[in-house]
Amino acid sequence: MNTNEPTNSQSGSRCLRIPLCWALLIAFDVSLMALTYAQEGNTGTADPPVQSVQTEIPGPDDVAADVRRFEAIDVFVDSGNQRLAAWQLEVKSTANDVQIVGIEGGEHPAFAEPPYYDKRAMNNNRVIIAAFSTGDNLPSGRSRVARIHVQVRGSGARTWLSELTTSATTDGSRIPAEISIAKTDR
């Protein structure tokens, strides 16, 4: 072994001997990066935290345990004052006696087509759906983006979990938005 070669520890200690001006410069850069990151969060390029919402969907109490009924669940996305161009979300029931039997589009023309679902993620009671629109006419505020038709066995309420994993504008910028679901009124 060549003893003139610096060891790892020697190398590490040498790294610590940075001139003060360099240290200040590095600190400034780190601050600048943090600031930029924060601003991007405000303008939508950072990923907003994924929110998971738990919702109780009521059901009739006067049906037998083996009776299967059909109902629909509306899925809403509220993008505030931002125009919603793309979204992806997951909806699942905590109960195993629920079957998804159809997926319908939303109320706004931009999302009227039935959204595509992730084939591999599709389960009896779980679905991941997504849609986007390339048009200029886009919804803002709270808008029904999809309707999920389900078959439920037995009586009583079911608990549903919903997650909005992506919401974005036409240029692909992520925007904060809220998801909610509700039983569809016939």
Place this chain on the structure above:
Amino acid sequence: MNIFRSRISAVMALCFAATACVFQLGCGQSEQATSESFSRVASSVAKNAANPKPGAVGGQESILFDAMMGSAVDLDININPEAGRQAIPIQGRPTDPSAVSENKGRPVVARATFELMPGEELWVIAKGSNPATPASEETPPGCGALMAKLPDSKKEVPVPLKHTAVVGNIDGYIATVDVTQQFQNPYNSKIEAVYVFPLPDNAAVSEFVMTVGERKIRGIIREREEAARIYNDARKQGHVASLLTQERPNIFTQKVANIEPGKKIDINIRYFNTLQYDDGAYEFVFPMVVGPRYNPPATTDGIGAVGRGNQGVSGQSTEVQYLTPGERSGHDVSLSLNINAGVNIESVRSVNHDVAVKDVTETERSVTLSASDSIPNKDFVLRYQVAGDKIKTAMMTHKDDHGQYFTMMLYPPADLKKVQRSPMEMVFVLDCSGSMNGRPIDQARAAISHAVQSLTPRDTFQIINFSSTASQLGAAPVIATPQNIQKGLTYLNSLNGQGGTEMIEGLKAALDFPHDEGRFRLVSFMTDGYIGSDHDMLNALSDKLGDSRIFSFGVGQSPNRFLMDRMALIGRGAVAYLSLNDDPVEIMNRFNERISHPAMTDLSIDWGNMNVTDVYPQILPDLIVGRPVVITGRFTGEPSSITVGGRQGMQPTSFAVAVDAADASKEHKGIASVWARLKIMDLMTQFSRTPDQAAELQQTVTQTALEYSLMSTFTAFVAVDSMSKTEGEFGTTVAVPVNVPEGVKYETTVEN
């Protein structure tokens, strides 16, 4: 996980499909009536129009009026008030139409006056009981139809399928096809429509959308039994629902429940498939009708062929109802096709239909089916010739969340044409069943006649015919001398079409005799393939094939392409189609060209830097002159050039296949679906041949189909509209009757 990628094309295609749909208004259910009393009725004959079953709601009483010269027919029609609201569809020329009078709770009289010309008939069909409570779910509903038969026209039968709109987009040799079936209830009570229809046997059906009014509901792929249970629950509870099941790889059943009178339900199906390439031309096929299948005695899982209203007569689990030659339905088809061949297109030819072809660019064409040729009684076959010297074997790839896929069309090396074939033992097998009677057998005879006359004295030949049994020219193949050829032609001309289609008998006769070691045995099947027991036939072929090669010729306007294609694949030969509009000499010359040179055999592939798995077909076929082979698989790593090796005669040979660099940036969504469909087909072949592994194979097929959202024998699409709940439990089931294929005789093929 992000599933936005590749949605633009899908959404655009959907929009395109939607705009291409032609919604037809009018349902033949105009509620009209007339006043005025009788002047004269020439004669009347009472008969049952729809073969009512005892106690069935669909039982109808019918009266037929035959007109004398200048007859005026006035009718008083008593309507049973308990039967609910009665619609009186009137077709013909009522002289004094007015609204039907209704009076709930009391008998109602509708009056109509007609003027009939000699030879015209007036049918009055009245329903016998309450349509909302059918005794049999399979009985057609009372439609209260009042129809006049016009001179030189067929009797129009109201059917719940008004229109089928087909929009295809071809990119290279992969087609994306949107099929929209527009159902509409022409009756006066709620119905369930059942339509048995064909699709290409290699169609990877991956999307299903039901449109109720303005609302579109995407169907979900489920295990078949589960989908059927959901559908039946929805149907019984009065919800609009639809179910798509697969009966054969090329035969599907569409059910739509709870269609209220006058209401429309659209079903959109999307599939991908690869096109065949044959001697410089690509071929796009859209089958339009299921030909009448023959089912061996004692079978119940076949495809029955029965007359309209004769549900259950065949005893088969799936039945197609056919219109009589004197009937027609209002169901028609529109079709448009956008072709982007990637190379210059030299010519476009529609084999069976009138089309308009528009040149978009040198490599693109737009094709539209003529409105005057919209009766769905023959396959749409479009062949487009491309600049041959620019066609090269190349690989296309696709990457998605599932992984990476490739597909390539392997073209035989050009120098195959320099080598001459060895002596042949030619066996021609002619289907002489009832469905071949008439023009189909004439075409087949002409083709065999030309092929026999093209043989040389080095060759031997045999002619076998089968219908209910099989017989043949002689005990053994004979040398192709001029005398023997003449003898063969005389025998050929004595054959006619009648009886059943015991195709396995023909197969046995063709393969169950000692092989002449000095000759290459080649068996040519000339048939429409109208059998319901496809898999039994294919299994028998696998068992008996030996060293023989099978060339299958699908004869007629709508042959069973699944059977023909699979026979050729299993038989390591090739398939060709002989439409009634084809020149049999031209088809057989192409056949002779193929068999005049040895194939490149014992294919093997060096995949280079690619780690390749799951290649289909798993057994690589021979490469025959003029007939490339499509190979699809999965891989990891970077796409790279590969080398295909094999033998020409006894000599080893090889050629390289490059990745299509210009294609690398393109997206080919269809490749993954096409691959999964091929995998399923391969597994299903094993399923039918290895019963001891059936459970395991079924599970693998189901898993693959669910993962790729594909139709299969064990999966189905279901869609339920939970928002719409119609009154009553469920409507009467009505099958959509179809025409027998052009050239096929109803009398010799359909059970009544």
